[in-house]
Amino acid sequence: MKILDIKKSITYLTFSAISIFTGLHAQDIDSLLRLSEHYRTVNPDSAVSFARQALAKVDAVNQPDIAARVYFSLGYAYYNRNDFELALEHFNRSLTLAEQSDNFQLKALLHNRIGNVYQLKSYYNQAIDEYKKxxxxxxxxxxxxxxxxxxxNIGTVFSITGNFSIALQYMLDALEIFEQSGETEGMAWTSLSISRLFSRLEINERALQYAENALNHYRRLSNQTGITLAQTELANIYYHTGMHDKALDLLGKxxxxxxxxxxxxAQAANYMLMGIIYFDKKQYVQSGHYLNLSLSxxxxxxxxxxxxxxxRYMGELELQRGNFAKGITLLNKALNDAQKQKITTDLRDIYFSLSEAERRKGxxxxxxxxxxxYSALKDSVNASQIAKLEMQYDFEKREKEQELISRQRDAMQQARLERQRMATLLISIALVLSLALAAVIFRFYREKKRTNQILIQQNxxxxxxxxxxENQKQEIEAQRDLAERQRDQIAEQQKQITDSIKYASRIQAAVLPRNQQISTLLRDHFVLYQPKNIVSGDFFWVTHLTDGRVAIAAADCTGHGVPGAFMSMLGITLLKELTATQHFENAADILFRLRRLVIASLNPAETDNDSHDGMDMGLLIVDRKTMEAHYAGAYFPLLLIRDSSLQAPPAYSNPILADGNTLYEIRGDKxxxxxxxxxxxxFTNHAFTIFESDLFYLVSDGYSDQFGGPKNSKFMMVNLKKLLLDIHHLPLNTQQSILQEKFDEFKGNEKQVDDILIMGFRV
Known part of the structure; x- marks a missing residue:
C-alpha cells in the first residue's frame, strides 16, 4: 500500500509540474505576442523577431489555439514588413489550426488578411472570395x-476592377456603420477608400472632400501612418487637377x-507619381530619375x-530620347503586364503609344x-464617363434617401411624443372629470337619485x-401634417433635381470651347447660345486639325434638356477623338466617320434603323493659307454673306441681295x-474659295422655330436671314445683342420652344 501511495504522489507531482511549466510558457508567449503587436507599424523587424521567439515556445505548450495566434501574429508582422509570400504562408498555417476550433473572430481576421495579400498581389478574384468568407x-x-x-475591403477590390457603383455601395454601407459606432479610425479608413474611388473616376471635388475628411480623422487619432496615406491621396488629386507643384511638394513629405x-x-508608388508629373511637365531627366527609382x-x-x-511611361521616355527600339520593348512589356491584369485603360493607352511609335519608325x-x-478599346472613355455619371447619380440618390429616412425618423419620433402627450392629457382630464363626477354623485345620491341617473346619462x-x-380633430391635424410634409418633400426633391441639372450644365460648359480659345482661331466671332432647360442639346466646337486648318462646327442633337445634353457630350467627345488622331481631306469625310461612331455608340448590338437618336450638324473647314474652304452639313445649312461683286459659292440656294451684298445658303444633305x-x-462636300470680307453664320432651328409676335406664329428662317443681312455690317458683338433683343421681343411671354445656337464669325 505504501509503494502504491508513493507512485500516486509522484504522478500527481509530475502533472502539476507540467501544468506549471505549460502555464509559464503560455504567459511568455502572450507577452511576446503583445510586444510583436506593439511594434507592427513602428518597427516591423522587431515585430517579426518577437513573433519568432513566441513561435519557438509553441511546441512546449501544445495548444492549437495558441499556435494559431502565434502564426497569425508572425504573418501579420511579415505583412507589415512587405514580405507577402511569408505572410501568406503563416496566415494559411494559422487558418489550418483555427479550423480545428470555433474561434470565428480569428477565422474572420485570417480571411481578411489573406484577402489583403491577394489584393496586393493583384489576385482580385481570390481576394473577393477571402473577404466574403x-x-x-x-x-x-x-x-x-x-x-x-x-x-x-470588398468595395476596394470592386473599385480596382472597375465596378464603381458596386464599390461605392459597399463603402457607403461601411461608413454608415462606422459613424453609428463612433469608430474614428474606421471613418478615416473608409473616407480614404471612397476618395480613391472618386479619384479614379476624376470626380475630383468629391475625392478631395473625402480625402480631407480622412486626413482630419487621422490627425485626431495622431495616426502618422494614416496621415501619410491621406496625404498621398491628396497629392494624387492635386496631380489630376493640374496642381503639379503642390502635388510634388506634398509627395516630398x-x-x-x-x-x-x-x-x-508606398515609396515605389510615390516615386512613380513624381516621375509621371515631371513627364507631363516635359522635364524628362527628372522624370527618368524617379521612374527608375520606382522600378528599382x-x-x-x-x-x-x-x-x-x-x-508605359518609361517606354514613352525612351521614345522622347529617340531610342525607338528600347522604347518599343518597354511598351511591349507594359502591354504584357496590362493584359495579365486586364486593366482596360492601361491597355488602351499602351496600344495608342505603340501605334505612334511604329508610325514614327515607318x-x-x-x-x-x-x-x-486602340480603337476597339476607345469606348472605355465613354464607359468611364457613363460610370462616373452613374456613380454620381447613385451617390446623390443615396444621400437623398438617407436624408429622407432621417426626416421620416424625426417625424415619427415627434408624432410618438405628441401622441404620448395627448394621451397623458386625456387621461388627466378623464381622471379629473371622473373624480368630480364621483363627488357630485356622492353628494346628491341620497337626495335626488332619479335626477342623478339623468345626470349620469348626460355626462x-x-x-x-x-x-x-377629439378624434376628428386628430384626424384633421394628421391629414394636414401629412399634406404639408408631402408638399415640402416634393419641393425639396424638385430643388435637388434642379441643382443636379445645374451641376450638369457646368460640366457641359467645361467641354465647350471657351471664348478666349475661339478668339485665337477665328478673326472675329460671336456665339448666341441659350439652352431651353438649363442644359442644351445644341453645341458648338472650334479646333485646329492635325494639318493646321481650322474646323468650325455647330450641331443640334435629338431632344433638349438632359437627353440632348447627353447626346451633345457624346458628339463633342467623338469629334475630339476623331480630329485629334486622324487626318481628313474634307468636311464630308469627318461627318461620314462621325455618323458611323454615333451609330455604334448608341446601338452597338442592334441591326435595325428604328432609332431616331442622333444630331444635325454643320462643319466648315478653313485653310487660311490657300483661302479655301470645305463645308458639309447634315440637315444643317451654312449662311454666307459676301460682296455681290465677288464670285458666288457653288451649290447655293435662295440668295437674298441688299446694299451690294448677297446672303447665300449652302444647304446640307437631308x-x-x-x-x-x-x-x-x-455626305456632299462643298469646296469653295473664301475672301477676307466673307461673314459666316451657323444656325440651329431653335431661333426660327420660336413662337411669338402678334399672331403667335413662328419667326421663320427667311425672317432670320433678312435680319442677319440687315445687321451684318455691324460689329459681331453688337449683332449678338440685337439678335438677343429681337428674340426676347418676339417671344414675349411665350415659352422658349427649343435650344438656340447662332455662331457668327469671320476667318
Whole structure:
C-alpha cells in the first residue's frame, strides 16, 4: 500500500509540474505576442523577431489555439514588413489550426488578411472570395465594426476592377456603420477608400472632400501612418487637377515618412507619381530619375501593382530620347503586364503609344494594327464617363434617401411624443372629470337619485361627443401634417433635381470651347447660345486639325434638356477623338466617320434603323493659307454673306441681295448624324474659295422655330436671314445683342420652344 501511495504522489507531482511549466510558457508567449503587436507599424523587424521567439515556445505548450495566434501574429508582422509570400504562408498555417476550433473572430481576421495579400498581389478574384468568407464569420459574431472593415475591403477590390457603383455601395454601407459606432479610425479608413474611388473616376471635388475628411480623422487619432496615406491621396488629386507643384511638394513629405517606416511599396508608388508629373511637365531627366527609382523598389519587393503604367511611361521616355527600339520593348512589356491584369485603360493607352511609335519608325502596318486595337478599346472613355455619371447619380440618390429616412425618423419620433402627450392629457382630464363626477354623485345620491341617473346619462353622452370631436380633430391635424410634409418633400426633391441639372450644365460648359480659345482661331466671332432647360442639346466646337486648318462646327442633337445634353457630350467627345488622331481631306469625310461612331455608340448590338437618336450638324473647314474652304452639313445649312461683286459659292440656294451684298445658303444633305435609310451614303462636300470680307453664320432651328409676335406664329428662317443681312455690317458683338433683343421681343411671354445656337464669325 505504501509503494502504491508513493507512485500516486509522484504522478500527481509530475502533472502539476507540467501544468506549471505549460502555464509559464503560455504567459511568455502572450507577452511576446503583445510586444510583436506593439511594434507592427513602428518597427516591423522587431515585430517579426518577437513573433519568432513566441513561435519557438509553441511546441512546449501544445495548444492549437495558441499556435494559431502565434502564426497569425508572425504573418501579420511579415505583412507589415512587405514580405507577402511569408505572410501568406503563416496566415494559411494559422487558418489550418483555427479550423480545428470555433474561434470565428480569428477565422474572420485570417480571411481578411489573406484577402489583403491577394489584393496586393493583384489576385482580385481570390481576394473577393477571402473577404466574403470573413464577412460571413463577422455576421456570425455580430461585430459591426469588423463587418464594416470587410465591406470596405470588398468595395476596394470592386473599385480596382472597375465596378464603381458596386464599390461605392459597399463603402457607403461601411461608413454608415462606422459613424453609428463612433469608430474614428474606421471613418478615416473608409473616407480614404471612397476618395480613391472618386479619384479614379476624376470626380475630383468629391475625392478631395473625402480625402480631407480622412486626413482630419487621422490627425485626431495622431495616426502618422494614416496621415501619410491621406496625404498621398491628396497629392494624387492635386496631380489630376493640374496642381503639379503642390502635388510634388506634398509627395516630398510623404516619401520622407515612408522612407522612415521602410514602406517600400508606398515609396515605389510615390516615386512613380513624381516621375509621371515631371513627364507631363516635359522635364524628362527628372522624370527618368524617379521612374527608375520606382522600378528599382518594385523589383526589390516583387511589387506588380501599376507595372503596366510604369513601363508605359518609361517606354514613352525612351521614345522622347529617340531610342525607338528600347522604347518599343518597354511598351511591349507594359502591354504584357496590362493584359495579365486586364486593366482596360492601361491597355488602351499602351496600344495608342505603340501605334505612334511604329508610325514614327515607318512600320505602317503595325501602326495600323495597334491603332485598331486602340480603337476597339476607345469606348472605355465613354464607359468611364457613363460610370462616373452613374456613380454620381447613385451617390446623390443615396444621400437623398438617407436624408429622407432621417426626416421620416424625426417625424415619427415627434408624432410618438405628441401622441404620448395627448394621451397623458386625456387621461388627466378623464381622471379629473371622473373624480368630480364621483363627488357630485356622492353628494346628491341620497337626495335626488332619479335626477342623478339623468345626470349620469348626460355626462356619458358629453364624454362620447367629446371623444368623437377629439378624434376628428386628430384626424384633421394628421391629414394636414401629412399634406404639408408631402408638399415640402416634393419641393425639396424638385430643388435637388434642379441643382443636379445645374451641376450638369457646368460640366457641359467645361467641354465647350471657351471664348478666349475661339478668339485665337477665328478673326472675329460671336456665339448666341441659350439652352431651353438649363442644359442644351445644341453645341458648338472650334479646333485646329492635325494639318493646321481650322474646323468650325455647330450641331443640334435629338431632344433638349438632359437627353440632348447627353447626346451633345457624346458628339463633342467623338469629334475630339476623331480630329485629334486622324487626318481628313474634307468636311464630308469627318461627318461620314462621325455618323458611323454615333451609330455604334448608341446601338452597338442592334441591326435595325428604328432609332431616331442622333444630331444635325454643320462643319466648315478653313485653310487660311490657300483661302479655301470645305463645308458639309447634315440637315444643317451654312449662311454666307459676301460682296455681290465677288464670285458666288457653288451649290447655293435662295440668295437674298441688299446694299451690294448677297446672303447665300449652302444647304446640307437631308440625312442626320445617326441612323438613316442609306447609312453608307457619303455626305456632299462643298469646296469653295473664301475672301477676307466673307461673314459666316451657323444656325440651329431653335431661333426660327420660336413662337411669338402678334399672331403667335413662328419667326421663320427667311425672317432670320433678312435680319442677319440687315445687321451684318455691324460689329459681331453688337449683332449678338440685337439678335438677343429681337428674340426676347418676339417671344414675349411665350415659352422658349427649343435650344438656340447662332455662331457668327469671320476667318
Amino acid at each position: 470573413a464577412l460571413d464569420y463577422n455576421y456570425k459574431i455580430g461585430s459591426k465594426v469588423e463587418i464594416a472593415r470587410t465591406l470596405v 510623404v516619401i520622407e515618412e515612408n522612407s522612415r517606416t521602410r514602406n517600400i511599396h 523598389l518594385k523589383q526589390q519587393v516583387n511589387d506588380s501593382i501599376d507595372m503596366a503604367k510604369l513601363n 512600320n505602317y502596318q503595325k501602326a495600323y494594327d495597334y491603332f485598331a486595337s 356619458t353622452e358629453i364624454l362620447r361627443q367629446k371623444n368623437e370631436i 440625312m442626320p448624324i445617326g441612323h438613316h435609310i442609306i447609312e453608307e451614303r457619303m
